[in-house]
Amino acid sequence: MKQQDCLRRFLFEDLNIRGEWVRLEHSWQQAKQHQVLVNSAVESQLGQTLAAVVLLSATIKFKGSMIMQIQGSASLKALVAHASHDGRVRCLVRSDATVSGQDLPQMLGDGARLVLTVDSENGESYQGIVGVAEANLAGVLQTYFSQSEQLETSLWLFANATHAAGLFLQAMPSETQDKTDWEHIEMLANTLTEQELLSLDCEDLLHRLFHQEKVRLYDPKAIAFKCGCSRQKISGTLAALGRSELEQVLHERGTIEVDCQFCGQHYLFDKIDVENLLTNPVVNENDTPTRH
Structure with missing residues (x-):
């Protein structure tokens, strides 16, 4: 049976590198059915945003929610995705009737920014902001991590009408980490194709990319669409x-x-x-x- 609507965490046992994989199907289709998607490019950007917030919410231990907001001034006004610590997700998009372009800066216009907010159940919130200068969301988030956590981080995000998927890799803090280890793993991951990320199960994908590495794969975490409104x-x-x-x-x-x-x-x-x-x-x- 295909692994759908779940997140998998994994660890390179001989390297100080961790990773996450997510693929959404029913949760993505349910989340987007209430949104006006003017074209496939907007649909893809919204799906990537949803996959990204699931990946990032799993990088921290908290009880609460993470909200990713991408704000623009051109034909694409906003992309918003929300993930809770227990796997509930939702998203929305705001745009003009027509949106041109394929890359984020062109679609969003000047002054676009990404705002990442963590709201914990104890009443505290933490917020990070980064400008949108890179061509895609994965690049924007890599810039965010380099500025905020100063850790080597790479992401791959893809989405279409049926699936939204993502892969996340990050070097963990270490005094003995050899940078060549990170460069080697990143080089292997860069051979990943859109079709592979959208279609392969986690085990198959990790074997395809890293079959010579010792990888520990953790149990799946279920992801489901559920709105928190009341x-x-x-x-x-x-x-x-x-x-x-x-x-x-x-x-x-x-x-x-x-x-x-x-x-x-x-x-x-x-x-x-x-x-x-x-x-x-x-x-x-x-x-x-x-x-x-």
Whole structure:
């Protein structure tokens, strides 16, 4: 049976190098069905973003969520992907009706940036930002890691209409690490093709690339699409707008309607609902201080 919708971590036992592999099928197809994908290039970029956030969220030990936001000023406005520590994912895209170009800087325009945020369950947030100058997301993230962690890191990301997949390699901190080890592993990984990453199971892929190396492969972690929206969260967001703005919308429309951008869930609030959320405000767990 094909390995789908899972992440695998692995370790080169004789080298200070670790890696991760992910391939999404049903989770990717479910996540994107609520998005307007104007062409295959936008679809591919969104799938790569989703695969990337799964890979990066597995590099740290935390309970909470990781959000990757790529913000642009041209025809492609935003790519957003979200992954929780327990394997729940979702994503969204915002773009004009037509998007030209194939590489990220052209699609996003001047001043584009990638924002990576980790929200932990203990209420703390950590955020990193990097400009989008490289032609693809893998290159942008490699720049991010070289600036933030100063560790040799390489990524390969591909996505199409049916699958989104990624491979992540990183040198671990070591006083004895020989740089030639990293260069050798990276050279082997650079022979990887898009078709191989999108179609081969993890064991087959690692054997194809690194059959002469001793690789320890860990158990798979399941990945599934699940939106985290709720009426309580929407209520908290509305309450933050204040009474005057909410009452103005009620006066004009009679009700307040909100659609979740990730899953399309529809929420409706009448006058009684609005008065209740203003009188008994709920805490939005996303409203936590962020550390830069």
